[in-house]
Amino acid sequence: xxxxxxxxxxxxxxxxxxxxxxxxxxxxxxxxxxxxxxxxxxxxxxxxxxxxxxxxxxxxxxxxxxxxxxxxxxxxxxxxxxxxxxxxxxxxxxxxxxxxxxxxxxxxxxxxxxxxxxxxxxxxxxxxxxx
Amino acid sequence: xxxxxxxxxxxxxxxxxxxxxxxxxxxxxxxxxxxxxxxxxxxxxxxxxxxxxxxxxxxxxxxxxxxxxxxxxxxxxxxxxxxxxxxxxxxxxxxxxxxxxxxxxxxxxxxxxxxxxxxxxxxxxxxxxxxxxxxxxxxxxxxxxxxxxxxxxxxxxxxxxxxxxxxxxxxxxxxxxxxxxxxxxxxxxxxxxxxxxxxxxxxxxxxxxxxxxxxxxxxxxxxxxxxxxxxxxxxxxxxxxxxxxxxxxxxxxxxxxxxxxxxxxxxxxxxxxxxxxxxxxxxxxx
Numbered sequence: 510x511x512x513x514x515x516x517x518x519x520x521x522x523x524x525x526x527x528x529x530x531x532x533x534x535x536x537x538x539x540x541x542x543x544x545x546x547x548x549x550x551x552x553x554x555x556x557x558x559x560x561x562x563x564x565x566x567x568x569x570x571x572x573x574x575x576x577x578x579x580x581x582x583x584x585x586x587x588x589x590x591x592x593x594x595x596x597x598x599x600x601x602x603x604x605x606x607x608x609x610x611x612x613x614x615x616x617x618x619x620x621x622x623x624x625x626x627x628x629x630x631x632x633x634x635x636x637x638x639x640x
Numbered sequence: 641x642x643x644x645x646x647x648x649x650x651x652x653x654x655x656x657x658x659x660x661x662x663x664x665x666x667x668x669x670x671x672x673x674x675x676x677x678x679x680x681x682x683x684x685x686x687x688x689x690x691x692x693x694x695x696x697x698x699x700x701x702x703x704x705x706x707x708x709x710x711x712x713x714x715x716x717x718x719x720x721x722x723x724x725x726x727x728x729x730x731x732x733x734x735x736x737x738x739x740x741x742x743x744x745x746x747x748x749x750x751x752x753x754x755x756x757x758x759x760x761x762x763x764x765x766x767x768x769x770x771x772x773x774x775x776x777x778x779x780x781x782x783x784x785x786x787x788x789x790x791x792x793x794x795x796x797x798x799x800x801x802x803x804x805x806x807x808x809x810x811x812x813x814x815x816x817x818x819x820x821x822x823x824x825x826x827x828x829x830x831x832x833x834x835x836x837x838x839x840x841x842x843x844x845x846x847x848x849x850x851x852x853x854x855x856x857x858x859x860x861x862x863x864x865x866x867x868x869x870x871x872x873x874x875x876x877x878x879x880x881x882x883x884x885x886x887x888x889x890x891x892x893x894x895x896x897x898x899x900x901x902x903x904x905x906x907x908x909x910x911x912x913x914x915x916x917x918x919x920x921x922x923x924x925x926x
Contacts, residue, residue, distance in 0.1 A: 550770070564734070565751035565752060566750055567754060567763075569675055569766075601675055601677050601762060601764040601765065607763040607766070609752055637749035637750065
């Protein structure tokens, strides 16, 4: 009984260690990287931790989410928290996203990696000429 | 080639646009999408849009539409596989709205028109269109400044266009309403609203022609010279259209204005045309 109890304890520690190891291996979001942006007739600011864009303006960018080691996070997906204010959609090629301001206001952009929510970044949509 | 895939707003394939790609109603010049995956073509809703003059070479994608203007846009995807469909939508419906299968300029600002593939939801291209305040109206006669002195019995045609504050012509179909300030020296020969209006001057005198759209209007001071003439039946009044009841002669079988000659002989008739500058006044908007 004592021996089996010791085995159970060992198994518990092993499982917990495995879980902790998995959590430790999961990349932790640090920031977004925007590249290959299209031009826009209004003000657009795609920052690592914030998006600001004018109402009606659309811009395409190639987006990567980088973890704290500076490595790209896998299977990036971007979603808006409020499509009445701000929209993000898949662009013409994998890795491309199109951002556009629908109406002035604030929203969030949810960043998913490998199906898990990595972070939510603030988004501001300004009225034309308001940035 | 321009209309391999003319998908109109709502994803409805319009054969009329296919047929019209090189003719009336469609500005076939087009503009490349900002992502380089296709070409956007501007299409006029009707003849009131100066972007698609019937007799001129189709112009390029205008990019600037006057507020209140209606227009259509089609998209031609480069390297399309033939099976994919694209739907056009406005990024900002409060600036460029989708109205009755057309786009409508609502308020000042830019709005991207997005070409979204229906099969996978990807936005494959877009183009920005600017909605601009209509600040003034331009009035021309055969593309030139209109004559300020008309002869009785000689029909005149005036065309109105929406303009910005620096006289740039703005795209978009819109209704223009013409009026004569109660004068019966000249008769409107077509039904309102119309961008192009025909006039029949029947008796000498001075008349103020006003054309308006929305809150903007332009006045034109015209002097009519010559002897009074009989007013023939209206040549081009649309069937079922209601003539302007304030104008004598319209719809009355061609009898001349009863007091036209007497009115024209009043004092001041000879010099009143000087009040007309020939260039329309600025309107109140913007």
